[in-house]
Amino acid sequence: MKVGVLAVQGAFAEMEAYWRAEGADVFEIRQLADLGRPVDLLALPGGESTVQGKLLKDLGLFDPIKKLIDGGLPVFATCAGLILLAEKIDDPGSRDGTRPEQWFGALPVAVRRNAYGRQLGSFTTRGDFDGKHDFPMTFIRAPAITDLLSPDIEVLSTFDGAPTAVRWRNITAFTWHPELNATA
Numbered sequence: 001m002k003v004g005v006l007a008v009q010g011a012f013a014e015m016e017a018y019w020r021a022e023g024a025d026v027f028e029i030r031q032l033a034d035l036g037r038p039v040d041l042l043a044l045p046g047g048e049s050t051v052q053g054k055l056l057k058d059l060g061l062f063d064p065i066k067k068l069i070d071g072g073l074p075v076f077a078t079c080a081g082l083i084l085l086a087e088k089i090d091d092p093g094s095r096d097g098t099r100p101e102q103w104f105g106a107l108p109v110a111v112r113r114n115a116y117g118r119q120l121g122s123f124t125t126r127g128d129f130d131g132k133h134d135f136p137m138t139f140i141r142a143p144a145i146t147d148l149l150s151p152d153i154e155v156l157s158t159f160d161g162a163p164t165a166v167r168w169r170n171i172t173a174f175t176w177h178p179e180l181n182a183t184a
């Protein structure tokens with residue numbers, strides 16, 4: 001399987017290591033030419049969603065990647081990657097829920113960024129994930145999914161009753177970091 005990892009900012013090295021360990025043939029997406037390669041799955045890593053979105057626009061990657069996502073290419077997204085995909089932003093202070101124009105808006109969820117506050121900014125917990133029990137889940141300045149905007153979304157994990165990983169059509173997205181605990 002050929003996995004293209006968005007590598008403009010953030011934790012793309014960890015995402016690459018995860019997919020290599022899964023046996024995938026991994027390449028980085030840094031510029032437009034990289035999108036010419038055959039790809040079976042797009043991986044969107046953690047990092048800083050605002051910066052990633054801006055770089056996607058500046059590098060001319062935003063529209064072609066959006067086309068791939070909307071066209072059904074399988075997507076695996078963690079944390080900032082999930083934020084980039086979200087249809088709606090639910091940050092305190094964002095009154096009308098409008099998402100920044102450099103976010104894809106491809107996944108029908110509302111997200112609140114940095115939802116766990118300062119003290120709980122980063123933590124690991126264990127729980128059920130996609131039929132597996134006692135699965136380690138590491139949250140790093142994680143967003144929360146505050147609303148599911150389609151009845152067809154499958155919830156793969158929860159924390160404190162709120163969804164933390166979801167699957168919808170071609171997209172699997174996590175507020176936590178499966179790539180950091182794959183072997184734990």
Ligand code: GLN
Nearest residue numbers: 046047048049079080140
């Ligand atoms: N809080 C970051 C953001 O808003 C996401 C953090 C992460 O990807 N680990 O983009």
